[in-house]
Amino acid sequence: MNICEICGNSFERGPKSGHKVTCSPKCSSLRSAKKCNEKRKGNKEYLEKRSKNKKIKEYMYNYARRPEVLKKRAEQSRNNRKEGKFTGWSLTAWSNSVKANYNYTCSSCGATENLQAHHLFSRKDFPELADLETNGICLCKNCHYTLHLHIGREA
Numbered sequence: 001m002n003i004c005e006i007c008g009n010s011f012e013r014g015p016k017s018g019h020k021v022t023c024s025p026k027c028s029s030l031r032s033a034k035k036c037n038e039k040r041k042g043n044k045e046y047l048e049k050r051s052k053n054k055k056i057k058e059y060m061y062n063y064a065r066r067p068e069v070l071k072k073r074a075e076q077s078r079n080n081r082k083e084g085k086f087t088g089w090s091l092t093a094w095s096n097s098v099k100a101n102y103n104y105t106c107s108s109c110g111a112t113e114n115l116q117a118h119h120l121f122s123r124k125d126f127p128e129l130a131d132l133e134t135n136g137i138c139l140c141k142n143c144h145y146t147l148h149l150h151i152g153r154e155a
Helices: 025-042 044-064 067-082 089-101 141-151
Strands: 115-119 136-140
Touching: 089 115, 089 136, 115 141, 136 141
Parallel strands: none
Antiparallel strands: 115 136
């Protein structure tokens, strides 16, 4: 009989278990985590790297929320719209407003799940119409795919 290093329960080693010191896979994973944490506690390099990474993440988080950065992002978004580029948050907002206009139901089959917004006039050919809610229709994923098969463009 052997005693588990983690929980203290007694257990028998099987013929192929070798130098088994835990009674179950759960105790074995706890033992591995405990050993790993013990190694990390004494490892100055690991602790320095971890604190450095944490400082970098905090800096980036705070940097992204500075007023000048937010203004720059808003200006980039306005410039993208002037150039006909319509991506990111503005596309998501447009999509959500189109879905709301159709009461979150597919205008083709009436489904209420897996909804997508479709541009009636393509963003590529008519960039000035890209962000108009009236240039959109709400379709479920299947109907949207079928529509694109008929018009010959990828969704």
